[in-house]
Amino acid sequence: MKQLLSVTLFIIIFSMKIFGQIYELQVHNFAEIPTELINHIEKMGVDTSSILNEYEGRYLNFIFKIDPQDLNLVGKRVGFIGSKIDYFKDTRERFYENTTTVGGSVLYIFNAAQKEESGGYDAAIVYWSKFLLPVDKVVKKLKKQH
Incomplete structure (x- = not known):
């Protein structure tokens, strides 16, 4: 029994090292998003700054179901594997076409070492990806973009 517990703990710790803290997209329907957020969709993705504005941060907090008291993305430096402008452009197009939110979106929250590297x-968004990327690959991709 102790061996099973040890193996389980090892797998959990190993998975955390490889994947880090990951949030998968939780909201797939724009109707679930509060009006006070979606009414500001034109103010999201308007520049290439990696620092999220209030509207971008609040929107991402909501669609990934992040409690802003635990972690608030407003004002955080978030890299997009792809482009922030393209991500929110896709979001707006999908909203106006009355389809679903941007698919395959995953939020990676970095620890201090990953942030530095x-x-x-502070975090990264990967979207339209068929596979869950290990956090070290996401960190390397951001470093190349930087």
Whole structure:
């Protein structure tokens, strides 16, 4: 029994090292998003700054179901594997076409070492990905973009 517990703990710790803290997209329907957030969709993704504005941060907090008291993405430096402008452009197009939110979106929250290695990013968004990328690959991709 102790061996099973030890193996289980090892797998959990190993998985945390490889994947880090990951949030998968929780909201797939724009109707679930509060009006006070979605009404500001035109104010999201308007620049290339990696620092999220209030509207971008609040929107991402909501669709990934992040409690802002635990972690608030407003004002955080978030890298997009792809482009922030393209991510929110896709979001707006999908909203106006009355389809679903941007698919395959995953939020990676970095620890201090990953933040430093990535070039100072607090987190990253990977979207339209068929596979869950290990956090070290996401960090390396951001470092190259930086």
